[in-house]
Amino acid sequence: MSSDSSSGTEQKIVEAAKKVFLEKGFDGARMQHIADEAGINKASLHYYYRSKERLFDKIFADAFMEFLPKIGRIMNSNIDFFDKIKAIVEHYINILSHNPHLPVFVLYELNRRPEKLLEMLKTTGVEPQQLKIIIDREVAAGRIFEIDFVNLIVNILSLCIFPFVGKPIIKGFIMQND
Amino acid sequence: MSSDSSSGTEQKIVEAAKKVFLEKGFDGARMQHIADEAGINKASLHYYYRSKERLFDKIFADAFMEFLPKIGRIMNSNIDFFDKIKAIVEHYINILSHNPHLPVFVLYELNRRPEKLLEMLKTTGVEPQQLKIIIDREVAAGRIFEIDFVNLIVNILSLCIFPFVGKPIIKGFIMQND
DNA sequence: ATATGGTTTGACTTAATGGTTATACTTTAT
DNA sequence: ATAAAGTATAACCATTAAGTCAAACCATAT
Numbered sequence: 001m002s003s004d005s006s007s008g009t010e011q012k013i014v015e016a017a018k019k020v021f022l023e024k025g026f027d028g029a030r031m032q033h034i035a036d037e038a039g040i041n042k043a044s045l046h047y048y049y050r051s052k053e054r055l056f057d058k059i060f061a062d063a064f065m066e067f068l069p070k071i072g073r074i075m076n077s078n079i080d081f082f083d084k085i086k087a088i089v090e091h092y093i094n095i096l097s098h099n100p101h102l103p104v105f106v107l108y109e110l111n112r113r114p115e116k117l118l119e120m121l122k123t124t125g126v127e128p129q130q131l132k133i134i135i136d137r138e139v140a141a142g143r144i145f146e147i148d149f150v151n152l153i154v155n156i157l158s159l160c161i162f163p164f165v166g167k168p169i170i171k172g173f174i175m176q177n178d
Numbered sequence: 179m180s181s182d183s184s185s186g187t188e189q190k191i192v193e194a195a196k197k198v199f200l201e202k203g204f205d206g207a208r209m210q211h212i213a214d215e216a217g218i219n220k221a222s223l224h225y226y227y228r229s230k231e232r233l234f235d236k237i238f239a240d241a242f243m244e245f246l247p248k249i250g251r252i253m254n255s256n257i258d259f260f261d262k263i264k265a266i267v268e269h270y271i272n273i274l275s276h277n278p279h280l281p282v283f284v285l286y287e288l289n290r291r292p293e294k295l296l297e298m299l300k301t302t303g304v305e306p307q308q309l310k311i312i313i314d315r316e317v318a319a320g321r322i323f324e325i326d327f328v329n330l331i332v333n334i335l336s337l338c339i340f341p342f343v344g345k346p347i348i349k350g351f352i353m354q355n356d
Numbered sequence: 357a358t359a360t361g362g363t364t365t366g367a368c369t370t371a372a373t374g375g376t377t378a379t380a381c382t383t384t385a386t
Numbered sequence: 387a388t389a390a391a392g393t394a395t396a397a398c399c400a401t402t403a404a405g406t407c408a409a410a411c412c413a414t415a416t
Contacts, residue, residue, distance in 0.1 A: 008391080027205035028290060031374060041395045046375065101289060108286040111279060114207060185364085209404065219365045224405060 009050055012038040014058070021059045022101040025108060057103075063106050064120045066095050181270040188226055192236070199237045200279040203286060207234075213275050242298045244273050 013149055016037035020029045035042040049055035096102060110117055194215035198207045213220040227233035227344055274280060288295055 007383080014384090025203065025286065027203060030358095030372090032372095043396080046392060047393070052374065066209065087208060093209045104282065104285045104289055108203065111282055112202065208402095220404090221366085221406080222364060225363070228405095230404065 001165075002050075009040060009044065012040065013045060013055075016111070017055050019064070021056060022063070022099065022105045025105065026052075026056050026112070047090055057158050060109060060116075061120065061123050063099075063102055064123075066099075066102065187216075187218060187222065190218065195233050196237050196240070199234060200283045201242070203283065204230075204234050204290070209233075228308055238284075238294075239298065240279055240286060241277075242301075244277070244280060282299060285349075289321065289342050 013034070016034050017029075020034045020037055024033075029052075030044050031045055034055075035045050038045075045055065049058065092136075110120075184260065189214070194212050195207075198212045202208075202211075207230075209223055210220050212233075213223050216223075227236065275352055288298075
C-alpha cells in the first residue's frame with residue numbers, strides 16, 4: 001500500500017539514510033551502505049527515492065527543519081532575544097543531544113552548496129524576505145555588521161550550536177544559573 | 179631544486195589544496211580539481227604528495243593548528259578563562275575572517291574520522307594528557323558535565339566558532355562594547 | 357655539447373559507485 | 387484460483403576518480 005509510508009521499508013530507509021548522511025555527509029555516504037544499514041537491496045533505494053540526491057534532499061530538509069523554525073522565532077522577537085535564546089536553549093539541547101552530528105552536518109552541507117539555502121528556506125516555510133527585513137533593520141541600527149546575507153544565515157545557524165556545546169560554560173560563567 | 183620548497187609548484191599545490199579541501203571537504207575534493215587550481219598536471223600532485231590522503235593530512239594539520247594552540251591557552255588559564263576568551267577573540271576573528279570555511283571544515287572532518295584527533299593533537303604538539311587532567315578537574319568541581327573526551331574536544335572547538343560568528347550579537351547584548 | 361638528476365606530463369589502469377533492468381516474489385482484489 | 391499491481395533482488399552498465407608509468411622536459415655541472 002502506498003498510503004502506509006510511515007512504517008516498513010520506507011521508514012527503515014529514512015532512518016538508515018539519516019544515520020549515514022549525518023555521519024558521512026553527502027559525498028562520503030554510499031548508497032550501498034545505506035541499503036545495508038536499512039537491511040534492504042540497493043535497488044530498493046532507487047525504487048523509493050529515485051536518486052541519491054533526492055534521498056539526501058529529504059534527509060537534509062528534515063535536519064534543516066530542526067533548526068530554522070527556532071531561528072525564525074528568535075528573529076521575530078524584536079532583537080531583545082537574549083532572553084528568548086535562553087528559553088529556547090533547552091529545546092535545542094534536547095534535539096542536539098539526540099543528534100550530535102546535526103549542527104555540523106547542516107552547516108557543512110549548507111557550505112557545500114550555498115544555492116540550496118533558499119530552496120531549503122522555501123521548503124521549510126521560513127520567509128527569507130521577513131528575515132532580510134529584520135536583518136536590514138539591525139544593520140541600520142548598528143547593532144550588527146552588514147555582511148553577506150547567506151553568510152549571516154550560516155552564522156545564525158552556527159550560533160545555534162553554541163547554546164548546545166557551550167551550555168556548561170555559559171551556565172558557569174555568564175548566567176550563573178540555568 | 180629540492181631545497182626551494184617554499185615557492186613554486188609545491189607552494190601552489192598547498193594553496194590550491196587548501197582552497198579545494200576547505201570548500202569541498204575530503205570526500206568532495208577532486209585531485210584533478212586541485213591540480214587545475216594549481217595550474218599543474220594531476221600526476222605532479224602525486225609526485226609531491228604520494229596520495230590524496232597525505233595531501234589532505236598536511237592541509238588538515240595546518241587548519242587544525244589554527245585552532246588548538248589557542249585552545250591550549252584557554253584551558254590552562256585555570257577556569258577563569260572568560261576574560262581570556264575575550265582577549266583571544268580578536269585573534270580568532272582575524273584567522274576566521276580570512277578563512278570562513280575553516281571552523282566547519284575542521285569540525286566536520288574531525289567528525290568524519292574521530293580517530294584522527296589524537297594523531298592531530300600529537301602532530302600539533304598539544305598534550306591530551308594535560309587537557310584530560312584539566313577536564314577531569316572541571317568535571318569534579320561540577321563546573322562542566324562529564325562527557326566523552328573526544329566529544330568535549332569537539333565541543334570546545336565548536337565553542338571557538340562562536341566568538342567569530344556571534345561577535346556582533348555578543349557585542350550588542352552581552353558585553354555592550356568590544 | 358652532453359650527461360645527470362630532478363621535474364612535468366599525457367596516456368593508461370584499476371576500483372568503486374550511482375544507477376538500470378529483467379526477473380522473481382508478495383500481496384490484494386476479483 | 388488467478389490476474390494485477392506493487393515490491394524486492396541479483397546481475398549488469400557507465401562513469402568517475404585515484405593512482406601509475408614511461409617518455410619528455412628542463413636545469414645545472416662537467
